[in-house]
Amino acid sequence: MNNFKTARKPVEIRFDLPSTSSDGGLLLLKKADKRLGLTARLAQCLQDSRRDPTHTNSKMLTQRILGICQGWEDCNDFDALRQDPLFELALGSAPAPQPTLCRFENGRVRQELYAMSLALVELFIDRHRSCPPKRIVIDMDATDDPAHGQQQLEFFHGYYGRHCFLPLFVFCSVDGQDEELVGAILRPGNAHAGRRSGSILKRLVRMLRAAFPETQFMFRADAGFALPQVYETCESLGVSYLISLARNERLQEMAAPLMNESRAIHAEGGQKSRHFGEISYAAKTWPHERRVIVKAEVMKQGENPRFVVTNCPGDPEALYDEYCQRGDCENRIKELKLDLFSGRTSCHKFSANAFRLLLHAAAFVLLCEVRRMLSGTGLARAAMGQIRLKLLKVAAQV
Numbered sequence: 001m002n003n004f005k006t007a008r009k010p011v012e013i014r015f016d017l018p019s020t021s022s023d024g025g026l027l028l029l030k031k032a033d034k035r036l037g038l039t040a041r042l043a044q045c046l047q048d049s050r051r052d053p054t055h056t057n058s059k060m061l062t063q064r065i066l067g068i069c070q071g072w073e074d075c076n077d078f079d080a081l082r083q084d085p086l087f088e089l090a091l092g093s094a095p096a097p098q099p100t101l102c103r104f105e106n107g108r109v110r111q112e113l114y115a116m117s118l119a120l121v122e123l124f125i126d127r128h129r130s131c132p133p134k135r136i137v138i139d140m141d142a143t144d145d146p147a148h149g150q151q152q153l154e155f156f157h158g159y160y161g162r163h164c165f166l167p168l169f170v171f172c173s174v175d176g177q178d179e180e181l182v183g184a185i186l187r188p189g190n191a192h193a194g195r196r197s198g199s200i201l202k203r204l205v206r207m208l209r210a211a212f213p214e215t216q217f218m219f220r221a222d223a224g225f226a227l228p229q230v231y232e233t234c235e236s237l238g239v240s241y242l243i244s245l246a247r248n249e250r251l252q253e254m255a256a257p258l259m260n261e262s263r264a265i266h267a268e269g270g271q272k273s274r275h276f277g278e279i280s281y282a283a284k285t286w287p288h289e290r291r292v293i294v295k296a297e298v299m300k301q302g303e304n305p306r307f308v309v310t311n312c313p314g315d316p317e318a319l320y321d322e323y324c325q326r327g328d329c330e331n332r333i334k335e336l337k338l339d340l341f342s343g344r345t346s347c348h349k350f351s352a353n354a355f356r357l358l359l360h361a362a363a364f365v366l367l368c369e370v371r372r373m374l375s376g377t378g379l380a381r382a383a384m385g386q387i388r389l390k391l392l393k394v395a396a397q398v
Helices: 026-035 038-043 057-069 075-081 087-091 098-106 109-129 197-213 226-237 251-254 258-270 315-325 327-339 348-372 384-391
Strands: 001-006 012-013 134-142 156-159 162-165 167-176 179-185 216-220 240-246 272-281 290-299 306-310
Touching: 026 087, 026 348, 026 384, 038 057, 038 109, 038 251, 038 348, 057 087, 057 098, 057 272, 057 348, 057 384, 075 098, 075 290, 087 240, 098 109, 109 179, 109 197, 109 348, 134 197, 134 327, 167 306, 167 327, 179 197, 179 327, 197 226, 216 226, 226 240, 251 258, 251 272, 251 348, 258 272, 272 315, 290 315, 306 315, 306 327, 327 348, 327 384, 348 384
Parallel strands: 134 216, 216 240
Antiparallel strands: 001 012, 134 167, 156 162, 167 179, 240 306, 272 290, 290 306
16 A cells, blocks of 8 residues: 655555456456357357366356457466456356466367357358448458467568468458458468468358348458459459559559659659559469559659559549558558457467467457447547557456
């Protein structure tokens, strides 16, 4: 206890009050979880052959997801949190200790991970079933997840210059609304950015189209996903796409007339100049030519030509602007990595790390539901770290 005297009255700060917690937001998270049905749905994907366990899979799953939301991203944190009264209230009994949680994570198998991935998509579908979307935009992006030692399938990645995993995140945006996470797949560190993206996209679109047969679909991605398999998947399923293309000599040669116009205007006034146009282009591995949008940009910092392959009709500049909106999914990935610590894939087993990534993805989905509940308030557009700081990390006495 510390005492401070002010001009008017003494101030007393106590650190030994019984039944206190710094996680008052757990009650709000439990309400959001009940409303969404998140942990109940995910728990159905897990198998448990134990007899009368003290800590059920459902409870430990909920414990880990709530802990991540509150900023307790490590299993070790629960060595101290076992006496926390709010966690006990939220879970119905004392939290599981670290060794039990470790066994829980390492006991997961591939079939359970696949079932959890499908459950995230089904949760998205159920949220929008009462009001079928007119249009769904699917964004995919890869990021690095640094490894923490000799772990299964961690490899050196030349682009990131480190040993890592390469998770793939999939987001869906309904009728121009916020991005919603529908997929988080852990991949080996030496994977190409677009590895398995075509098959994942095919499975996702088929699930969404079965639920929303009248909905239009758009796929957006950066140059890491500029693969024949991805184009062919979109074209066979009737999905529009906007995918960045890496520069090459042939593309730059074909875009030269547009670049010359931008160079001339920039040379006159010294200001940034942008021109948009289109070309028909076919790489050697393509069976036919495809439409490529060209942005011919010259700035004080230098030239910045960009190329986007598409099967969409319409004005080139408008299509390029729509492609640029995929940057919002990069902001969501930043929230996952910086606010929800999705890089805590420090287990030895690859399956345990893949399960951990899904736990962090589930925490993201839960906090998105909290953010929707805050509509009309000052936190309606806040980042998840700010929501935790200002709303969830609240001192409470039970």
